[in-house]
Amino acid sequence: MASPNSTSAPKRKPLPSLYSTVSATVSPLTLASWVKLSSSLDGRDKITKIIAYLSRLLAWYYKSVLLLPDAAAKFTALKNTVQMARKPFRMGKVVNEVHKIRNCLARPTLSEVERVGDETKESPQQANALPLYRKVGMIGKMIGLAGFWCGDNVVFLTKGVNFLHHDDKDKRMTLGTRAHHFASRLYFFGAICHFLEGIENVRRHWKALEKAQLENVEDSELKKLQLKGFEMYVSLFKACCDITVFSNNPGVDLWKKKRGKKLSEAIVSLAGLGSASTVIWKNYPKIS
Template identity: 25%
Template sequence: MQTLDSTVKWFNKTEGRDKICKVMQYGSRFLMWHLKVNRGNEQLSNQFKNLFQSTRDARKLFRLAKSLNELQTIIDKVGQNCKTPQEQIARGLNILTRIWFLLYWLFDNLSVLSSIKFTTSDPKPLQKKAMTFWFIAIITNLIDTVRQLIVNLQYIQQNKTNQSAQQQINNKQQQNRVLYLNLIKIFGDLMPAGQGSEFFPKVLKINLNDGVIGLGGLISGAVAAYQAY
């Protein structure tokens, strides 16, 4: 267990770098689309396309073995002592979210290893599976985030005249500010995940362009970079 803890801490040192690369990746994707469609500048659009593809591939390599982070979180959550039904629900949703993310990282890792010809598998179906698990993880995380917000807002409403609960109310309000930022990240990530998993084009019959996908990822990456700073 100590070895796993040390490995996870070591991998986490690259987290801030990954968020900056995410901003570059999706910002470049948005500019690639904008310059081609709205400006007609094919040459500059191709330059940003190259930057988008390079940062995308670099991030995939950064994330090799990141599923260990999720495994560590799952182990910690399973051993967590929950005293109330609300805590049990929160733990269950969190564990479920981390399982989906673990599968996302796993297939994402297999996809990039296939892309660089380290393995002989076809990277496209692996990437689609990765994006599908990412989309499911985001939806589960959205449910958990909304649930936390509702619980906090109900507590604040019920105890707003209770002077002895003011410190707890302040804590809930601080938590809500983080949760609102998380919601922005979630809705931003839904754009690339929904398109990559083919949920939007096949289920909702909506085909997002690179501009929408890039803008969604850019917003999510900017919020994540701000939170990691």
């Protein structure tokens, strides 16, 4: 029998419902929010990405399941048209990534910031500081995106508008193919950096959540922490989807090299839909 003076282990506070945490923040049923989303450049881009990958999935279904190649060809043509329609809006986006890289490099790492005596207070430098793994992961992702935008712009200028080497079709196609391979490799590199950073983010979040439960923090703080964790899981899921898609692209061809054949179009299409859906969720207007 335990003595009256013995201390028992602290009890974990039950977590609030994840559904209530997310649903209290985002409303997927408000038409006005979808209109606002589609009015933004990134929102329109991801909506058209959904259309492109849905067309790709339907092309696979009609060709491989229903054995209707003519119908499949129509969806393939739609996919190619929509993909090309997205490219003009990416012109010059490399400047955005260069700006982000410069800002990220200017931010100090936590190891470079002196700790204040009171851990409950943060100095301005601490609030702006990043863990070293996050800084490296973010810069790697941005470098990958910058390279992808450059390659994608060249693909558009060679294939979409015939701007480069317009008098020599062979040179134009060769340059476009090389640019496409370069873009795929850089995006794949950026997705790997994003994935590794996401794994460490989730690991640290688990530790923070466990500590918060043991300390019996308020429900509102638990909800904020849980929503932050959900956003981390969504981000990690996007990285997995991007790795799946670009590991199958020409220039990387990871599965073809390892297995002797590419991934199924169904798997790639679903991964593309998953990646686009995460960005739509992230940019969907929040409830005021």
